[in-house]
Amino acid sequence: MESFSSTTAAQVQIINAGGMVLADSQGAPAVEKLTFDDIQRARKGELGHWQGNLPDTGEPAMSVAYPLKSGDQVVGAVCFITSLTVIHEVVRNVYKGTSSAGSGIGLSICDEIAKKSCRFRQDLKHHQNK
Structure with a gap:
């Protein structure tokens, strides 16, 4: 553990x-x-x-x-x-970013969400294979 x-x-x-x-x-x-x-x-x-x-x-x-x-x-x-606190914060930032600075910033933040939410699944698979 x-x-x-x-x-x-x-x-x-x-x-x-x-x-x-x-x-x-x-x-x-x-x-x-x-x-x-x-x-x-x-x-x-x-x-x-x-x-x-x-x-x-x-x-x-x-x-x-x-x-x-x-x-x-x-x-x-x-x-x-x-x-999920960090992911919720990122989603809020996406909303703020897309409404105030345009979709370019929103897309880069969406990419960050994908990375953070996939980390949990990667940890699960990594330890499943041990």
Whole structure:
């Protein structure tokens, strides 16, 4: 977990088949079974995802949960959770840039959004292949 947390700002959780957090890159203690829809889907062998606001802070965030398998059996899930605050700021800048300075600036900011939003997916794929 330490090596992963040094390569991404995303929170990473390893969850067992019963829904309990076994490890958390931010050290959050496991106190109860996680019943979020994205994690439930991953525990059923499907890719789960969620986007909304974090209950503790209200911060916009998204998560992706992926099943962990041993052979054909799902034994748990890995969940990646990342803030969308920076992406929301970039979107606001796109809006401001396109309305005040023209579409050239807006296009370059859109390119920046694409880079930032793809980083999370690249981190997921990189660690999936390890």
